[in-house]
Amino acid sequence: MFSATNSKKAELSNDFYKTSILPFSGIIIKLCRAYTNSQEDFEDYFQEVCLQIWKSKENFREASEWSTWVYRISLNVCLTLLKKKKNNVQHFASDSVTVDETEDNYAFSDESLNQLYKAIRQLSEIDRAIITLYLEEKSYQEIAEIIGTNPNNIGVRIKRIKTRLKKILDGKIY
Amino acid sequence: MEKSIENIWKEGFLKSDALVAPKINNLYNQKSIHIIDKFRRMFKINLIAIIAFSFAFLVVSYFVGIPIAGALFFVTLTALVIINKQLLNGLEKIDKGVSSYQYLKTFNQWIQHQVATNTKFARFMYPFIFMSMILGFWFKDAEGTPLGERLVDEILYGFPDIYLIQGVPLIAIVVILLIAGLLSFFGGRIYRWDLNIVYGRVFKKLDELMADIEELKN
Numbered sequence: 001m002f003s004a005t006n007s008k009k010a011e012l013s014n015d016f017y018k019t020s021i022l023p024f025s026g027i028i029i030k031l032c033r034a035y036t037n038s039q040e041d042f043e044d045y046f047q048e049v050c051l052q053i054w055k056s057k058e059n060f061r062e063a064s065e066w067s068t069w070v071y072r073i074s075l076n077v078c079l080t081l082l083k084k085k086k087n088n089v090q091h092f093a094s095d096s097v098t099v100d101e102t103e104d105n106y107a108f109s110d111e112s113l114n115q116l117y118k119a120i121r122q123l124s125e126i127d128r129a130i131i132t133l134y135l136e137e138k139s140y141q142e143i144a145e146i147i148g149t150n151p152n153n154i155g156v157r158i159k160r161i162k163t164r165l166k167k168i169l170d171g172k173i174y
Numbered sequence: 175m176e177k178s179i180e181n182i183w184k185e186g187f188l189k190s191d192a193l194v195a196p197k198i199n200n201l202y203n204q205k206s207i208h209i210i211d212k213f214r215r216m217f218k219i220n221l222i223a224i225i226a227f228s229f230a231f232l233v234v235s236y237f238v239g240i241p242i243a244g245a246l247f248f249v250t251l252t253a254l255v256i257i258n259k260q261l262l263n264g265l266e267k268i269d270k271g272v273s274s275y276q277y278l279k280t281f282n283q284w285i286q287h288q289v290a291t292n293t294k295f296a297r298f299m300y301p302f303i304f305m306s307m308i309l310g311f312w313f314k315d316a317e318g319t320p321l322g323e324r325l326v327d328e329i330l331y332g333f334p335d336i337y338l339i340q341g342v343p344l345i346a347i348v349v350i351l352l353i354a355g356l357l358s359f360f361g362g363r364i365y366r367w368d369l370n371i372v373y374g375r376v377f378k379k380l381d382e383l384m385a386d387i388e389e390l391k392n
Contacts, residue, residue, distance in 0.1 A: 010203055013200065014199065017198060017201050025193070028195075046195065047201075048207055051204050051206055054201050056270050059269050059271050061271075069271050072272065072277075076270045079274060080281070080380075081207060081208060082208070082209045092376060092379050108186060108189065108191060109191050112177065112185070112186060113189075125383060125386075126386040135179070148272075148275025148387060149275060153390045153391070153392075154390070162179060169179075
């Protein structure tokens with residue numbers, strides 16, 4: 001009885017993944033890449049985001065669009081994934097991506113994109129989210145709603161982030 | 175000509191390898207590594223362990239003749255379980271589909287609430303457990319007489335001038351109250367200290383994330 005219920009739920013989760021998550025996997029991939037610097041971590045993040053979307057689906061309210069809700073879950077999960085260090089000290093995984101560690105252990109075939117991601121990973125966690133959403137052509141209003149802030153200040157912050165990214169890409173900041 | 179970051183992004187993701195999703199099977203049976211799920215698992219394991227231990231101690235205390243200690247210990251740990259079960263219910267209600275600020279704020283409030291509640295409880299729990307052990311052994315049957323009374327008789331034999339209050343040496347009352355006071359003073363601190371060693375970095379990071387969003391709000 002237990003295994004039948006279990007396999008049914010597993011099947012349901014597979015269907016849900018194919019129909020409700022996979023069509024939006026692009027943004028999940030792009031966000032997860034901004035918070036990880038290895039293929040292994042990226043896969044952990046991606047799986048965790050999908051798992052949390054599956055587990056939270058009952059909380060979805062039709063007032064917002066499914067895609068916006070997926071952005072929110074993805075970002076919130078990326079911001080608060082835990083990793084344990086050897087001495088049992090817990091920390092947020094995204095916090096462990098330091099400047100020294102931003103060398104990609106995995107890479108896209110496009111070298112410019114690799115360099116851009118490497119630069120993005122040197123930003124603060126919130127700035128990584130803002131620039132990713134901006135590059136996904138989300139409006140200031142949408143970015144502000146996803147992050148939970150004032151849209152008036154998003155434009156100024158994006159300008160600042162772009163200047164910093166440009167400096168990093170030009171090799172002026174290491 | 176130098177490409178803008180917008181163009182790097184657009185052109186980079188046009189390539190076929192850029193958006194390949196990792197293969198995921200059987201989502202339902204995956205184990206979460208998310209902080210809320212980890213807290214939830216930790217709470218459940220702790221609560222089950224406390225319940226099992228308090229029952230075991232209750233039974234053992236009966237057989238070793240200190241049922242008062244067992245009963246008081248059981249009551250204290252039951253209160254701890256009830257309080258933490260309520261905290262766990264609050265954790266279940268945190269919605270990850272709201273804005274990041276709202277989500278981080280709700281989670282942070284839950285952490286503050288649980289730390290404050292357990293710190294307060296620890297201040298009472300450690301002295302209470304200590305007192306229950308003292309009472310348990312005091313009233314333990316020692317050949318028809320409570321062990322405490324026999325002990326006082328022994329002390330009076332060696333120190334006949336010792337001052338007693340309700341049949342208990344004053345010095346013993348002072349020492350017991352002093353230890354209970356120290357346990358109360360350090361109980362909450364030990365709990366916070368222990369939590370900070372393991373989760374200190376997480377709590378600091380949560381504050382930083384919220385401060386960053388708040389800066390955008392103003």
